[in-house]
Amino acid sequence: MMTFSPSSLAELRAAVRTIEQNGRADGRGAVPFGLDAVDGRLAGGGLAMAALHEAAAASEAPGDMAAATLFVAAIAARFSRNEGDGQVLWALTGPGLFAPGLAGAGLTGDRVFFAACRDDAEALAAMEDALRHGGLAAVVGEISRIDQASLRRLQLAAEDGGSAALLLRRWHRRGGDPLAAPSSAVTRWRIGCAPSAVLPYPGIGRARWHVDLVRQRGGPPFHWLLEAPDGEARLALPAGPRDRADPAGRADRLAA
Template identity: 50%
Template sequence: MPVQSSALPRSPAEMLSVLRAELSATQAERGPALGFGLPEIDEKLADHGLDTGGLHEVAAASASLNDDAAATLFVAGIAARLSEQPGCTVLWTATTFDLYAPGLEQVGLGPDKVLYGQGRKDAEVLALAEDALRDGSLACVVAEVKSADMTATRRLQLAASDGQTPMLLYRRHRSRERCPLSTPSSAMTRWRIGCLASEHLPWPGVGRPRWQVELVRQRNGQSFTLELEACDAQGRLALPAAAVDRTAAQERAASHAA
């Protein structure tokens, strides 16, 4: 039976009203955003933070152990901030565990905040993550996998939305130096993390680690790259000290000119 014309919007204004109502309903279903506390990141994100009812992917900038550690700590720092409230627990799933617990604790993710789950293969890890997301009782779910196709990421995104629980998918392993973020995904954001040389100190020692944080893709937003200092004891990133000083100097100069 053909659709009666009276059932359709009769004017562009009515069509616009319908679209706005649908958009509002979609946004109402999405979780609150977890901001990084840095305007240089938050203002560039479509949600001004990470959607806590969505899937977010992370990969290392290279197959080196240094970049792998940086990407792991980037994920751990986000998980630590999501589990700040007492009683909030993170589920971390993988096929093989080589996590360095003291390193996780240094970015705020202590042993009292983490449950570990292990699967024999990626399919089991993804199934564990999906069930945990739908339960809705965890601060977030972290999964390390060699690969995840479009169907798997779509299921994780739907489960994260249903349970209003953030999903952090660490695409850890590489094949022939091909970045795992080059494959299609349903993730809300996709991040690539690499190490940079730390700042030289005026005395012997090692400065705070620095990372190159690249947002490769985000839904409804643009990509960007920033040089940042690594996570502190609360899992928070920071601008390099030189950049902070330069910004303060520019503000002082502007105030004097006024």
């Protein structure tokens, strides 16, 4: 039986990570959230550029779906700002998004344009074409159903074009967790609403979310309690850090 020293194992893991993060995603690095508590748990110190990332609501509740949408909008805004006011394409199949809401999460109207698509197939085609074009900071798509081959095509298109692919997975009408099936995405996220902090005066506190990193390539799952993004696409930790290691496989239980 072969044995390896700790240093050899570390070098081997680094080599495997390099192979997994092939294409332009490896060369262009990652875009951080700007929170050490989050970036420190991500394998690349942030969200890999030129890669596919998925997010879904924790439930079919409208509040959770809105939270997941704003989470993706904030990520897209961060990619846009990283590229120096880079443009974002958002492909959608349902009713139009609420532009002031997106702007409140940092994705202002001058940074994004929309592609109204008839169905998931057309939205996926628009995403792939936009990703391979290579002139966008990020490409967002709202998708209900997608197969493994299409997921892999999006990942390859992101690597080829150098743009981030952000897939917002919608719940099926007949139910079923959008993140239940395997995926080639580099990260997968589940977002749900949490109670806001009680204020010492009348009013509503900053929205809070349960943010679950269900899966990431090269690292473990994790869970945070975070405050919703502001107009600069910055999420925040509540007063008194509440982030913690994935409690007894919380992300795995949610995925199941």
